[in-house]
Amino acid sequence: MILEAKGISFGYKKDVNLFDQVQITVESHERVGIIAPSGFGKTTLCQILAGYIKPISGQVLLDGKDIHKIQGYCPVQMIWQHPEKVVNPRLRMKGTIAEGDEIEERIMDGLGIERDWLNRFPGELSGGEMQRFCIARALGKRTKFLIADEISTMLDLITQSQIWNFLLAELAERKIGLIVVTHSTPLIERIATRQVVLATNYDI
Numbered sequence: 463m464i465l466e467a468k469g470i471s472f473g474y475k476k477d478v479n480l481f482d483q484v485q486i487t488v489e490s491h492e493r494v495g496i497i498a499p500s501g502f503g504k505t506t507l508c509q510i511l512a513g514y515i516k517p518i519s520g521q522v523l524l525d526g527k528d529i530h531k532i533q534g535y536c537p538v539q540m541i542w543q544h545p546e547k548v549v550n551p552r553l554r555m556k557g558t559i560a561e562g563d564e565i566e567e568r569i570m571d572g573l574g575i576e577r578d579w580l581n582r583f584p585g586e587l588s589g590g591e592m593q594r595f596c597i598a599r600a601l602g603k604r605t606k607f608l609i610a611d612e613i614s615t616m617l618d619l620i621t622q623s624q625i626w627n628f629l630l631a632e633l634a635e636r637k638i639g640l641i642v643v644t645h646s647t648p649l650i651e652r653i654a655t656r657q658v659v660l661a662t663n664y665d666i
């Protein structure tokens with residue numbers, strides 16, 4: 463499959479764009495690292511790529527089909543930097559995990575999710591434990607692309623390494639393409655098969 467961002471422009475304020483004419487193409491076998499300065503709008507771009515927000519101009523296409531026209535489960539799934547912002551605080555984790563597609567037991571095992579965590583509320587888990595659930599939730603059976611926005615910043619180095627080792631094996635086995643945003647150069651060099659450097663409007 464191919465995920466394409468074609469001529470994407472976006473700004474939150476009228477007539478002030480964060481970025482213009484962004485072009486990105488990712489194939490299923492690729493892991494693309496996005497490099498851009500702080501405040502560029504990387505999280506915003508990730509949300510556009512995952513179909514959460516519509517660009518002012520341009521299109522996001524999945525195998526040529528506009529991502530906003532896809533009905534049902536979206537094969538492009540985003541994992542956010544702050545898991546606490548994207549889980550319902552009143553839902554036990556078993557409810558949170560059920561929000562996505564069917565999640566295989568081996569994914570829960572691979573991410574080190576302990577089964578008694580399923581009965582807890584988000585406020586009863588550490589940030590790292592909650593992030594494992596968010597990663598699992600994004601790895602539903604029908605997922606074809608993952609957008610990872612600073613997903614391991616809150617994890618210690620050993621956990622970070624365990625989670626990325628699992629994710630890289632999973633992506634390779636299931637031919638899931640990856641777009642990864644991180645400020646960590648060593649991480650991007652380890653993970654990405656290709657890097658895309660984006661400049662702010664002020665740098666052009």
Ligand SMILES: Nc1ncnc2c1ncn2[C@@H]1O[C@H](COP(=O)(O)OP(=O)(O)OP(=O)(O)O)[C@@H](O)[C@H]1O
Pocket residue numbers: 474480498499500501502503504505506507
């Ligand atoms: N919903 C929103 N409404 C208005 N402005 C927003 C909104 N979300 C983000 N912004 C602003 O847009 C700009 C880009 O934010 P974004 O989080 O996408 O950048 P980023 O490149 O991911 O930043 P960082 O590297 O610091 O995490 C920032 O100035 C931010 O304050």
